[in-house]
Amino acid sequence: xxxxxxxxxxxxxxxxxxxxxxxxxxxxxxxxxxxxxxxxxxxxxxxxxxxxxxxxxxxxxxxxxxxxxxxxxxxxxxxxxxxxxxxxxxxxxxxxxxxxxxxxxxxxxxxxxxxxxxxxxxxxxxxxxxxxxxxxxxxxxxxxxxxxxxxxxxxxxxxxxxxxxxxxxxxxxxxxxxxxxxxxxxxxxxxxxxxxxxxxxxxxxxxxxxxxxxxxxxxxxxxxxxxxxxxxxxxxxxxxxxxxxxxxxxxxxxxxxxxxxxxxxxxxxxxxxxxxxxxxxxxxxxxxxxxxxxxxxxxxxxxxxxxxxxxxxxxxxxxxxxxxxxxxxxxxxxxxxxxxxxxxxxxxxxxxxxxxxxxxxxxxxxxxxxxxxxxxxxxxxxxxxxxxxxxxxxxxxxxxxxxxxxxxxxxxxxxxxxxxxxxxxxxxxxxxxxxxxxxxx
Ligand code: SF4
Numbered sequence: 001x002x003x004x005x006x007x008x009x010x011x012x013x014x015x016x017x018x019x020x021x022x023x024x025x026x027x028x029x030x031x032x033x034x035x036x037x038x039x040x041x042x043x044x045x046x047x048x049x050x051x052x053x054x055x056x057x058x059x060x061x062x063x064x065x066x067x068x069x070x071x072x073x074x075x076x077x078x079x080x081x082x083x084x085x086x087x088x089x090x091x092x093x094x095x096x097x098x099x100x101x102x103x104x105x106x107x108x109x110x111x112x113x114x115x116x117x118x119x120x121x122x123x124x125x126x127x128x129x130x131x132x133x134x135x136x137x138x139x140x141x142x143x144x145x146x147x148x149x150x151x152x153x154x155x156x157x158x159x160x161x162x163x164x165x166x167x168x169x170x171x172x173x174x175x176x177x178x179x180x181x182x183x184x185x186x187x188x189x190x191x192x193x194x195x196x197x198x199x200x201x202x203x204x205x206x207x208x209x210x211x212x213x214x215x216x217x218x219x220x221x222x223x224x225x226x227x228x229x230x231x232x233x234x235x236x237x238x239x240x241x242x243x244x245x246x247x248x249x250x251x252x253x254x255x256x257x258x259x260x261x262x263x264x265x266x267x268x269x270x271x272x273x274x275x276x277x278x279x280x281x282x283x284x285x286x287x288x289x290x291x292x293x294x295x296x297x298x299x300x301x302x303x304x305x306x307x308x309x310x311x312x313x314x315x316x317x318x319x320x321x322x323x324x325x326x327x328x329x330x331x332x333x334x335x336x337x338x339x340x341x342x343x344x345x346x347x348x349x350x351x352x353x354x355x356x357x358x359x360x361x362x363x364x365x366x367x368x369x370x371x372x373x374x375x376x377x378x379x380x381x382x383x384x385x386x387x388x389x390x391x392x393x394x395x396x397x398x399x400x401x402x403x404x405x406x407x408x409x410x411x412x413x414x415x416x417x418x419x420x421x422x423x424x425x426x427x428x429x430x431x432x433x434x435x436x437x438x439x440x441x
Contacts, residue, residue, distance in 0.1 A: 002214040002215040013200075015288060016109045017409060023054055028274065034125065035251070045053070050110070050112050050114070050152055051111065051112045051113060051115075051136065051189075052081065052107075052111050052113060053085060053113055053114065053189070053192075053193055054188065054189030054190060054191070054192035054193040054245075055117055055188075055198055055248075056244055056247065057078050057082065057251075059167040060078045060081050061074045061112060063110075064077050064078065066110070067106050069103070069106075077099075077103070077248065079194075079253070080096065080099050081099075081319065082251070082253055083253065084096045085254070086151060086248070086253075086254025087206075087253065087254050087255075088167065088257075088395055089196070089200065089205035089206075089208070090113060091113050091115075092113060093107045093108045093113065094108075096136065107221075110386060112198050114136070115196055115200060116135045116190065116193050116194075117133065117134045117144075118131050118132070118144065118197060119131075119132040119133065119134050120132045122203065122403040123298060123403070124399070124400040124401075124402050124403045124436075125402055125403060126215075127153050128150060128151065128152050128153070128400055129150070129151040129214075130149070130150045130200070130363070130398030130400060131148065131149050131198070131201065132146055132148055133147055133149055133193075133194065133195075133197055135147070135186070135190050138431075141281065145166040145183055145186075146166070147166055147190075147194075147232055148163065148231060148232060149161065149163060149197070149198065150231065150400060151201075151224070152399045152400065153196050153215045153217060154217065154225070155217060155219065156217055156219045156221075157217055157219075157221070158202075158216060158222065158223045158224045158225050159215050159225070159226040159228055160194070160195060160198050160224045160226070160228070160229070161167050161214060161226050161228050161230050161231045162191060162195070162228070162229055163186065163191075163233055164183070164186055164191060164198070164231070164232070164233040164234070164235040164242050165183075165185050165186060165233025165234065165237065165238055166182070166183035166185075166232065167180040167181050167183045167233070168180065168182055168232060168233050168234060169234060169237055170181045170234050170267055170300075170302055170303070172287070172299060172300050173298055173365060173371075174289070174334060174369065175368075176366040177233075179368075180300075185197060185233075185237070186238065188240075188241040188242075188248065189245075191241060191242065191245035192245045192248045192249060192333075194373075195224060195227065195249055196256075197223055197225070197422055199224060202224070203223070204216075204222060204223035210223065212242060212412045220405070223407050224257075225257070226257075226261040226262070226263070227249060227257060227261065227262045227263070228263045228285070228286070229262075229263065229265055230268070234266065234267055234269060235265070235301075236264070236266045236269035236272040236276065237265050239272050239275060239276065242264065242276075242280070243275075243279050244397070246262055246280045246282060247280075249262065256436070257281050259280070259281050259283075259292060260282075260283060261283075262280075262281070263284070264276055264280065264282070264284050264285065264287035265284075265287060266285070266286060266357060267287045267302050268287070268300065268302050268306050269302070270305065270310050270311055270314045273314045273315070273317075274317060274319065274420075276316065276357075277319035277320055277349065278319045278349050279351055281320060282328050283327075283328070284318055285329070285330055285359075286315065286326040286328070286329050286330065287330045288300075288301075288308075288311075288330060288331055289338065290308075290338050290343075291308070291338070291350055291387065292308075292346070293307050293308055295337070295338060298434065299334075299337075299338070308350065312350060312351070315327050315354050316353065316354055321354075321355055322355060325354045325355070326355040326357050327354060327355065327356050327357075329347075329356055330357045330359050330360055330362065332361045332363060333360055333361065333373060333374035333375045333379050334363050334372070334373070334374065334380070335363075335373060336372075337363075337373040338372075339378050339382055339439070341382070341385060343382070344381075344385035345385060347386060348385065348386060348389040348391065356391055357391065357392045357393075357394075358386050358391050358392070358393045359394060359396050360382065360383055360394070360395045360396065361391060361395075361396045362374070362379060362395065362396070362398055364398055370436055379395055383395055393406070403438040405415060415428040
């Protein structure tokens with residue numbers, strides 16, 4: 001059992017190893033920090049092996065070489081594909097009017113511009129949209145991994161919360177995703193494809209229009225202007241693909257998202273933090289949630305490997321850190337657990353010297369969770385102490401709670417709904433009814 005749990009400790013990039021249910025159960029009993037993946041996918045592979053959507057420039061070049069495009073043309077052809085796929089959102093090679101007919105035919109013979117399938121869309125009362133997305137099958141053992149992706153529109157920005165893993169290796173005790181087994185890491189193409197799907201769904205391409213009645217930013221900017229890696233998974237346990245995906249998303253000739261509008265949230269994978277800053281140059285968020293190691297060991301068990309001091313030292317060393325590039329510390333408000341005045345004062349003391357913003361997150365309950373959300377007065381009092389010490393301390397408005405799209409609620413409920421859908425189908429009740437029930441929970 002210990003061997004199983006130690007795999008990711010020794011090397012976060014180690015190929016995951018399938019474990020027996022017995023070993024898994026033993027690991028769970030030992031209050032495991034991490035779970036292991038069941039199926040590995042080659043990093044950077046195109047979903048399904050045939051779609052060009054989500055690929056990096058190098059991967060596109062390889063795809064062109066594979067169908068016999070001469071090397072001298074690679075740069076120009078990649079630029080053409082890049083423009084059509086990432087700037088215009090082309091869904092068919094026939095749209096690529098500046099690519100010769102012969103090459104278009106060759107491309108269409110060998111590849112597609114297919115997106116991952118959207119299995120369901122739920123729209124919250126507040127305009128938040130949650131999509132259940134099925135990735136292409138990667139082989140005979142894979143039916144197509146499913147992940148969730150959430151779009152949060154505001155008047156002046158549209159934020160897309162993307163997943164980096166299917167399930168999660170970690171076991172944060174307040175997080176519903178953490179109760180699920182890790183299935184596998186997503187490839188960079190699959191991470192980028194979440195943005196492509198979102199732009200398809202809300203009409204965020206030149207000449208496209210948003211769906212009837214959709215709430216999208218009205219300041220004239222892009223409908224997706226910000227990305228947060230706060231969906232399913234720990235991004236820094238999949239750093240190669242996360243960094244490659246950020247390169248594609250921020251490329252100025254395609255999807256053109258500013259790196260300053262991309263935030264990677266980690267529970268504290270200390271050895272990968274400097275690399276993230278140096279290579280991806282994005283904003284950093286830390287899931288802190290506790291100010292004492294004994295409590296953080298329980299709430300965010302990776303703390304037993306990298307404690308609060310190590311984590312904050314890594315924050316101080318984060319490349320590019322300045323008052324203009326502050327680190328966001330996420331702090332979930334749990335009634336009677338981490339929400340006292342003393343906790344707030346200790347938080348301020350710990351963060352001294354780090355350009356920081358503290359996001360207070362009212363706990364989003366999920367079925368079976370053992371925590372309650374702090375009372376509103378307590379959250380305000382906590383926020384006040386932090387604010388008086390000179391830190392911005394916004395209380396994050398829960399978004400999409402009615403469709404279980406809020407922080408820490410992703411994925412599991414979908415499985416539950418799908419299980420219930422199967423049961424109701426057996427009883428002759430339609431799936432629409434099931435989702436109507438789910439929306440009210
Ligand atoms: S909070 Fe993040 S890292 Fe922790 S279990 Fe949930 S998804 Fe995984």
